[in-house]
């Protein structure tokens with residue numbers, strides 16, 4: 001991986017942590033204020049319950065006064081009844097007394113009702129007081145936690161900021177500007193490329209772009225979202241285990257007009273793929289970088305069939321399966337498409353696998369025959 005890309009991955013992590021910590025620090029007072037609002041609600045409930053008790057007490061006093069008044073009125077009527085002259089007058093007074101006694105009973109019932117209610121009101125007040133006490137304790141704890149958490153977050157934030165500044169000073173100015181610009185609009189500036197896709201925007205990458213990211217020789221951008229791309233080989237899908245005795249590799253046909261080879265080194269290059277085409281007594285050679293699929297040099301044409309024309313290329317080379325028309329190959333341009341490169345890689349793996357266990361088996365077999 002390019003050093004700048006590695007630093008950008010770390011920078012993105014630092015940027016993310018800084019954002020997360022800032023959000024957390026901002027959210028902590030909000031938590032406290034939510035509990036404070038709950039506390040205010042409980043206080044209001046308590047005050048309402050207390051006010052209800054006061055209202056009831058006032059009502060009770062009113063009813064008691066009314067009863068006293070009525071009792072006074074009755075005794076006055078009794079006094080008057082002793083002095084009446086006619087039977088009608090006496091009856092009228094008796095009626096008044098009965099009405100007053102009825103009113104007394106109505107007032108007494110109301111007082112009784114208030115006394116029953118009073119028990120429930122007391123319970124409400126006690127419950128609200130208890131809740132208030134609990135919530136007050138909770139808010140104190142929450143405030144203390146928030147203070148401690150904020151202090152820890154601030155400390156971490158300072159560390160990440162220092163790390164961020166350090167990383168930024170070590171990354172190329174142009175690349176950093178690009179990262180900042182994309183980050184500003186898209187939230188992130190660098191993305192992993194996996195399975196031919198940009199993981200951030202989920203858009204398929206062109207084969208050349210994906211090859212370039214994998215080769216990691218230069219900075220590559222996603223054509224779609226402009227993020228800087230990187231490839232992590234440890235995230236590649238594991239290659240299917242090769243079971244040679246079950247799935248035999250087809251052997252390359254020697255009479256074919258086209259032949260592919262692998263070489264561990266070629267001139268000043270490392271591992272390469274060679275493609276030879278026989279064409280009416282002449283042969284042409286193309287060379288590709290094994291990792292990137294990029295073409296190395298120009299097509300070389302020589303007199304004669306390729307075995308005779310390019311003998312120096314064939315020593316220590318591994319023959320591979322592969323057959324495409326020359327027209328197809330011309331269409332590829334200067335780079336093998338990813339699918340073609342994958343086919344050749346897989347065949348190379350099979351070819352290497354094939355040569356290994358057989359050699360071991362033969363060695364074991366010869367040991368056995370020697371011993372017996």
Ligand SMILES: [Zn+2]
Nearest residue numbers: 198201222225
């Ligand atoms: Zn993208």
